[in-house]
Structures are given as structure tokens and as C-alpha cells.
Amino acid sequence: MSEERAPRTMPETLPIFPLTGVLLLPRGRLPLNIFEPRYLAMTRDAIEGDHLIGMVQPTDPNQSLAGKPPVYPTGCAGLISSFAETEDGRLLITLTGLSRFRIRDELPLLRGYRRVTPDWTDFARDLAGEEEAAFDRERLLKGLGVYFDRHRIQANSDALNTVRGERLVASIAMLCPFEPSEKQALLEAADLGARARLLTAIVEMAGLAPPADGGGIRH
Numbered sequence: 235m236s237e238e239r240a241p242r243t244m245p246e247t248l249p250i251f252p253l254t255g256v257l258l259l260p261r262g263r264l265p266l267n268i269f270e271p272r273y274l275a276m277t278r279d280a281i282e283g284d285h286l287i288g289m290v291q292p293t294d295p296n297q298s299l300a301g302k303p304p305v306y307p308t309g310c311a312g313l314i315s316s317f318a319e320t321e322d323g324r325l326l327i328t329l330t331g332l333s334r335f336r337i338r339d340e341l342p343l344l345r346g347y348r349r350v351t352p353d354w355t356d357f358a359r360d361l362a363g364e365e366e367a368a369f370d371r372e373r374l375l376k377g378l379g380v381y382f383d384r385h386r387i388q389a390n391s392d393a394l395n396t397v398r399g400e401r402l403v404a405s406i407a408m409l410c411p412f413e414p415s416e417k418q419a420l421l422e423a424a425d426l427g428a429r430a431r432l433l434t435a436i437v438e439m440a441g442l443a444p445p446a447d448g449g450g451i452r453h
Contacts, residue, residue, distance in 0.1 A: 244333060244361075247341065248311060248352045249276045250288040252303065257417040258289040258310040259429075260331045260360040262404040268325040272346030277314070277325050279345070285314040287329060288352065290337075295414045302348065308422050310334045311352070331404075333360035334421065359425075365400050369430035377434055378406065380441035385411075403430045412436055 251266075251273060258264045268277050280287050290309035312329030319325055335352035343349075359365075375394060382389050387410070394402065407420045407429065416436050423429035 244311070244335075244352070244354045245284055245286060246351060248286060248288045248335065248350055249280060249344075250290050250305070250309060250337075250348050250350055251276065252290050252292050252305050252348070254292055254295045255411070255414045255417060256289060256291070257408045257421055258312050258329060258331045259404045259408060259421065260310065260333060261364060261400065262331040262408050263315070264289070264312060264329045264331070264408065266327050266329060268327060269323075274323070274325060275345040276347035277317070277327060280314055281317060286311050286332070287314065288312075288335060288350065289329065291414055291418055302343075305337070306418050307337045308334060308418070309337070310421060333357050364398070365426035367399065367425060367427035367430065369399065369403075369427050370434065371399065371402075374402075374430060374434045374437070377437040377441055381410075381437040384441050384443070399430070400426055403433055406437070407433055410437075412440070 256264070268274055276287065288309045288311045290305040292303040292305050294303060310331050311333055312331050315328050315330040317325055317327040333354055334357040335354050336356065337350045338353045339351040341349040341351065378389070378394065381387070397405070403426060407417070412420075420429055420432060420436075423432055
């Protein structure tokens, strides 16, 4: 499937996929391996519809996802920009972030998956295209160097030095194993400048902490 264009009008109903520690940002790209029956149903319905899925985080990372755990009121909708089905029936998809939303109401389950009425009002600028903002890129990269060394994460330094500002911030925010609450704070940052400053603070603080057992990025 080729990448679709973002819809001009965002929908009034949106399926949500609650995943702890998983962050999607506007224009970020998130690969997902879909295997649970309810989320297979959700993804197939989205593919047949407007290709949109909302990523949200449960408010309690330790709560089981078997039921309907409470979720943060702010998430990010992503467009299914590619998908493939495996021989064992899984769906491998990529979501490209479009816009954040606030949950106005939650609707009854449909085929086992959750749906909400989203409010897009506060995030109209997310659909306006790539953001530009002045932030201390050198400080961020310095903090990342310490953080990567401390947590035994390998990174392409040439790519980090040349990638555009928004893509740098989004990639680091989405891929690094920050705490779920930190991921949520990055999502809710007002704009790219605020997100970059928060990201810098997070990596500088995390760079001082001992690495988690096993190290490396888990995805």
C-alpha cells in the first residue's frame, strides 16, 4: 500500500490503541506488530475506513490491558501509511502521526476495541506541516551523547547531526526508553520548542542515572 494523504477533515470517531511507553508524535513514524484479535479487528476496520488509529497511554503502567484501563486524556492519531499481513495472520503496520487530540467521550466497544469522540480543537497546528523552532541543538546532542553512553545505546552520530530539528526531537522522544510519564509530557508539550527543551532536560537527568538492567532500546 502506498502512503495516503492526510484527510482534510479529522473524524468525529476514533479507535484507540492503549500502549504503555509507546509515543506517537505528529509526522513521526511508528511501526506496530498487531496480533491480538480485538486490535486486528480495529486495524482491519481502520484500513477499510479512514486509515486512522489513535495512540494513547494507560495512566497506570502496571494495570492490566485485559479490560478498559483508564487512559491519559491526550493522544495522537496516526495514519496507517503502510501495512502487510504475515502468514500467521499478524498485521505489520506503520502509523504516521497526524494530529494530537483530547478525549471528549468514550464510546461503547466495537468488536472488542475501544473508540472515543476526539476533540481536535487545541491541536490544529499539528496538521499545518513540519514545525521549525530555535532550540539549543548542541546542548541536546551533548546530553544525548552522555545518555547513549550511560544506557549503552548505539546511534548514528552523522544522522543526529544532519537530521532536521523536528525529526530529531520526534525520533529521540519516540525511540528512547523514557518513563511513560515522560513520554506523555513530551506528547503534551505545547510546541516543538517546548518539546525540545523538555527532551533536553529528560536526557540530561537520565544521563546521570545508572542504566537499566539489560540496557539498549526495547521496541
